[in-house]
Amino acid sequence: MKRYGDHRIPGRLFVVEGIDGSGKSTQLMLLHQWLKAEGYGVVFSEWNSSPLVKDTTKRGKKKQLLTPATFSLIHATDFADRTERNIIPLLKAGAVVLCDRYIYTAFARDASRGMEPEWIRELYAFAVRPTVAFYFRVPLEVAMKRINDARAGFKYYEAGMDLGLSDDPDESFRLFQGRILEEYDKMIPEFGLTVIDATLPIETQQQEMRLMVLAKLTQAKQLRVAP
Amino acid sequence: MKESYGVRLPGLELDDLVGKLIVLEGTDGVGRSTQIRLLKEWLEQQGHAVLDTGLTRSGLVGKGIKRAKEGHTLGRITLSLFYATDFADRLENEIVPALRAGFVVLTDRYIYSLMARSMVRGLDPVWVRNIHRFAPKPDAIFYLRVSVDELIPRAVFTRGFDYWESGMDLYSAEDMYDSFRKYQTALLQQFDQLAEEFTFNVIDAAPEPRVIFEQLKAGIDRILTPPVARAAVTIPTTPPPPAAVEEVVVEEAPEERRKRA
Numbered sequence: 001m002k003r004y005g006d007h008r009i010p011g012r013l014f015v016v017e018g019i020d021g022s023g024k025s026t027q028l029m030l031l032h033q034w035l036k037a038e039g040y041g042v043v044f045s046e047w048n049s050s051p052l053v054k055d056t057t058k059r060g061k062k063k064q065l066l067t068p069a070t071f072s073l074i075h076a077t078d079f080a081d082r083t084e085r086n087i088i089p090l091l092k093a094g095a096v097v098l099c100d101r102y103i104y105t106a107f108a109r110d111a112s113r114g115m116e117p118e119w120i121r122e123l124y125a126f127a128v129r130p131t132v133a134f135y136f137r138v139p140l141e142v143a144m145k146r147i148n149d150a151r152a153g154f155k156y157y158e159a160g161m162d163l164g165l166s167d168d169p170d171e172s173f174r175l176f177q178g179r180i181l182e183e184y185d186k187m188i189p190e191f192g193l194t195v196i197d198a199t200l201p202i203e204t205q206q207q208e209m210r211l212m213v214l215a216k217l218t219q220a221k222q223l224r225v226a227p
Numbered sequence: 228m229k230e231s232y233g234v235r236l237p238g239l240e241l242d243d244l245v246g247k248l249i250v251l252e253g254t255d256g257v258g259r260s261t262q263i264r265l266l267k268e269w270l271e272q273q274g275h276a277v278l279d280t281g282l283t284r285s286g287l288v289g290k291g292i293k294r295a296k297e298g299h300t301l302g303r304i305t306l307s308l309f310y311a312t313d314f315a316d317r318l319e320n321e322i323v324p325a326l327r328a329g330f331v332v333l334t335d336r337y338i339y340s341l342m343a344r345s346m347v348r349g350l351d352p353v354w355v356r357n358i359h360r361f362a363p364k365p366d367a368i369f370y371l372r373v374s375v376d377e378l379i380p381r382a383v384f385t386r387g388f389d390y391w392e393s394g395m396d397l398y399s400a401e402d403m404y405d406s407f408r409k410y411q412t413a414l415l416q417q418f419d420q421l422a423e424e425f426t427f428n429v430i431d432a433a434p435e436p437r438v439i440f441e442q443l444k445a446g447i448d449r450i451l452t453p454p455v456a457r458a459a460v461t462i463p464t465t466p467p468p469p470a471a472v473e474e475v476v477v478e479e480a481p482e483e484r485r486k487r488a
Contacts, residue, residue: 001304001351052301053309056287065287067319069236069361073312074287077305084302114237122357126304 005129011091012216013128015102017184018136019177020158021143021150022198023205027136028100030206031213040096040217043086047101050081061157068113071157075106076123087128096217103127104135104191108183112176113163131216133191134209136198140178144170229326234360239319241363246326247450248363250337251443253371254414255392256381257432258439259335262371265440266447270331275451278325280317281335287316303348303396310341311358318362326363331451338362339425343417347410348397366450369443370422371432375411382407 014031016024028044035042048057057074060066066074090097103124110120147154156162159169160176187193194212196205229241229248251259260281267277301309325332338359345355382388388403390396394410395403422429430442 001349001354003351003354050305052305060287065316067236067238067315069239069315069319070287070312073308073315073358077308077312080305080308081302084304085300116234119234119357119360122354123308125351125354 001126003125004127007088007091007128009088009091009128010094011097013087013091013097013099013130014213014216015099015104015130015133016136017102017104017133017193018138018198019140019143019180019184021146022136022138023146023202024134024136024198025100026202027134027196027205027209028098030202031209032098034210035096035098035213041094042096042098043090044098044100045082045086047099047105048075048078050078050085052081053078064156064162066157066162068110068115068162071113071162072106072110072115072120072123079103079106079124080126083127091128099130102130102133104133104184104187104193107187108180111183112160112179132212133193134196134212135184135188135193136196136205137184138198140174140181142199143177144173229363231363232356232360236315236319236361239323239361241323244323244326244363246328246330246332247367248322248326248332248334248365249447249450250334250339250365250368251371252336252339252368252418252427253432254373254378254411254418255389256378256385257371257373258436259371261436262440262443263333263335265436266333266443269440269444270333270447273451276328276330277333278321278330279333279335280321282310282313282340287313303345303350307341307345307348307350307355307358310344314338314341314359315361323363334365337365337368339368339418339421339427343414343421346417347394347413367446368425368427369446370418370427370429371439372415372418372422372429373432375408375415377433378411379404379408 016028018024032042032044048054053074057078060070060074087097087099106124107117107120111117154169154173159173160179161169161172163172163176165175166172184193188195196208198205229244231241235241251263253259263279263281267279270277322332322334342355342359346352382392388407392410393403393407394413395406398406398409401409421427428446430439430446432439
């Protein structure tokens with residue numbers, strides 16, 4: 001078992017992080033389109049999407065069976081499955097792998113649910129260190145407005161309703177996501193996250209992202225799979 | 228009055244647990260479930276409420292693990308974490324509530340089996356220990372130990388070789404017999420190390436089940452009866468005749484209550 005930072009593989013791993021409504025998924029989608037057009041072998045992997053584990057997580061969430069401990073462990077299981085069966089083999093093959101959310105999401109959420117930070121970090125010690133981890137920083141109010149404009153209301157676990165912070169989903173979301181923002185801020189120096197100001201225009205953020213990604217790809221021209 | 232191996236889970240208090248946590252460990256086919264059955268009956272006759280539990284039975288992930296294993300597609304890190312999730316679910320929803328209510332919890336395997344399996348599959352021992360550090364320390368761990376040579380006939384003549392118990396995910400090029408031997412040997416080595424680290428009570432599992440049962444009873448008696456109370460209570464030297472069993476239970480119940488008070 002290789003530990004975080006010990007993997008020596010030819011591919012490139014770019015991940016996006018940020019609270020819900022930060023716009024990170026939109027940015028990753030735009031990056032994906034660009035890389036494909038440039039002819040790179042790109043693969044996209046989403047948080048909480050392992051076919052083997054997803055059903056269990058879904059059931060646990062729907063029936064609200066999850067505690068902070070099982071929430072943490074089931075997400076780690078999902079991530080492990082994607083790491084072992086997708087991310088590592090693809091990176092070994094020289095692909096560009098894009099992840100919407102990565103281990104920092106787990107660190108922020110689980111710590112906000114009261115799990116011990118050192119324990120969670122060791123739990124994910126098998127993860128590959130990303131080439132660049134983009135953190136889309138956005139004030140809470142902006143994120144909440146974006147979510148409310150896009151859909152009606154917050155989801156149970158997204159709003160941290162399992163913690164009993166408040167009976168009002170809006171208030172609970174504010175308190176819980178506020179904690180998560182604090183956790184992210186602590187991780188910027190700890191893991192060298194690349195901060196993107198997510199209040200800037202979409203095009204400006206994308207431009208910044210592409211420049212940084214390009215700098216990492218030019219060192220690895222062999223990754224191109226098509227002209 | 229319990230503590231974990233170093234990690235506290237939010238909302239899971241351990242210091243008010245009055246029940247006893249008793250673990251039976253040992254490799255596959257060593258006779259653990261037979262002993263659990265006998266012990267449960269015996270403890271209930273003595274007036275103790277018993278919860279018997281084991282691995283992969285949780286409401287949350289039990290089914291998911293079973294399904295995933297049928298396809299043999301799980302990676303070794305994933306499998307370890309799936310089991311740890313299952314264990315956490317069972318701990319929070321079954322074991323801890325039962326201990327809080329004063330039950331004797333008999334568990335067929337515990338984190339040590341999970342750790343041994345993961346380490347045989349080459350996972351980092353530090354990582355493996357860490358993920359199980361939220362587990363409460365048991366009141367006793369009984370390890371039923373047999374050699375691989377004793378184990379093989381049991382597997383052959385009872386259930387046949389199982390894919391996972393033979394470690395076929397590890398040594399897939401070989402036949403089930405060679406794989407079983409290799410895998411169980413490696414597993415026993417891990418158990419022997421864990422036995423020292425976590426102070427298991429090692430019991431030779433080669434003799435008749437009755438003999439093992441007597442040893443387990445003696446070990447459990449020491450945990451359930453505090454030395455002071457034991458001196459005060461007269462223990463019958465010969466077992467009561469079968470007809471008197473019910474009477475004994477009725478008589479012993481108030482004793483138990485007084486002891487606990």
